[in-house]
Amino acid sequence: MAQENNLIGQVFNIQRYSTHDGPGIRTTVFLKGCPLRCKWCQNPESQSLHPVLMFRADECTSCGRCIDACPNKANSIVDGKLVIDWERCTACGACTSPAVCLSMTRKVEGKPMTVEEVMKQVSSDYNLYLNSGGGLTISGGDCAVQPEFTAALLKKAQEEGINTCVEITGAYPWGRVQQITEDADYVYYDLKCMDDEKHKEGTGVSNRLILENARKLVEAKKQMLFRTPLIPGFNDDKENIEATASFIKNELGLSPSEHLELLAYNNLGEDKYLRLGFSEPKRHARQSDKYLDELEELVMSF
Numbered sequence: 537m538a539q540e541n542n543l544i545g546q547v548f549n550i551q552r553y554s555t556h557d558g559p560g561i562r563t564t565v566f567l568k569g570c571p572l573r574c575k576w577c578q579n580p581e582s583q584s585l586h587p588v589l590m591f592r593a594d595e596c597t598s599c600g601r602c603i604d605a606c607p608n609k610a611n612s613i614v615d616g617k618l619v620i621d622w623e624r625c626t627a628c629g630a631c632t633s634p635a636v637c638l639s640m641t642r643k644v645e646g647k648p649m650t651v652e653e654v655m656k657q658v659s660s661d662y663n664l665y666l667n668s669g670g671g672l673t674i675s676g677g678d679c680a681v682q683p684e685f686t687a688a689l690l691k692k693a694q695e696e697g698i699n700t701c702v703e704i705t706g707a708y709p710w711g712r713v714q715q716i717t718e719d720a721d722y723v724y725y726d727l728k729c730m731d732d733e734k735h736k737e738g739t740g741v742s743n744r745l746i747l748e749n750a751r752k753l754v755e756a757k758k759q760m761l762f763r764t765p766l767i768p769g770f771n772d773d774k775e776n777i778e779a780t781a782s783f784i785k786n787e788l789g790l791s792p793s794e795h796l797e798l799l800a801y802n803n804l805g806e807d808k809y810l811r812l813g814f815s816e817p818k819r820h821a822r823q824s825d826k827y828l829d830e831l832e833e834l835v836m837s838f
């Protein structure tokens with residue numbers, strides 16, 4: 537076990553008192569890395585397995601102090617404004633110190649942590665989990681990108697009597713999905729779009745493996761909650777929600793009203809794209825409450 541305690545993973549956030557990532561009050565550990573590239577991703581800083589720099593250009597005073605601090609010459613002033621050459625940036629973090637950037641515009645997302653370090657934080661809320669029926673949730677990105685680290689965290693949590701949940705995409709061969717769900721009490725699983733061509737267009741991968749693994753997880757008697765993040769104009773049409781509910785009922789033999797959660801569009805991630813040096817994302821508005829009610833009714837009708 538000492539060896540497993542020392543395993544290192546890339547972690548980008550540990551969120552205590554979480555109430556949306558499984559039953560009760562939980563600690564959600566967000567791991568870096570994802571096999572999908574969803575165009576609407578709310579956490580684009582999670583996609584790369586490696587640390588990434590985020591920069592708030594609107595708070596930059598163009599003082600230029602970060603230019604000398606950077607070992608890779610990634611910063612320069614162009615037309616009076618600080619510009620980052622993202623190809624050169626290795627997210628070393630040298631420019632993020634408050635002693636360099638007095639405006640604190642920079643932050644590196646993602647850092648290596650051992651299983652022991654993560655579990656020390658998770659275990660500190662043990663009584664809260666007991667009283668609320670909560671526990672540990674491992675999310676991402678997709679925690680399947682770091683299977684050994686995820687499996688070691690789950691094993692350790694189970695040994696300590698902490699309830700466990702994983703949030704995964706299912707876009708990996710079954711062996712890996714099995715490895716990271718074996719010690720999970722709950723599996724939260726995205727069904728983003730039933731039309732394979734649209735799924736490829738929106739996420740960069742086919743949904744075939746995802747649907748196949750969903751069947752295998754249900755056969756393995758895992759406690760599943762399927763979730764569909766509703767993206768305007770991509771998958772929030774009634775046809776897709778009907779197809780998703782039908783898959784859950786007819787192919788998996790589960791009740792959609794109990795096993796499918798629709799997540800209204802959340803635009804909180806949109807500003808992150810520019811901070812990461814990505815191009816401007818397509819911006820959307822949240823669905824109306826009336827339309828969300830109609831979709832819920834559709835799910836309940838199955």
Ligand code: SF4
Nearest residue numbers: 606625626628629631
């Ligand atoms: S994180 Fe490191 S490499 Fe990137 S801009 Fe800052 S100092 Fe340069």
Ligand code: SF4
Nearest residue numbers: 596597599600602637
């Ligand atoms: S040190 Fe901070 S405020 Fe100054 S130019 Fe660099 S990013 Fe902008």
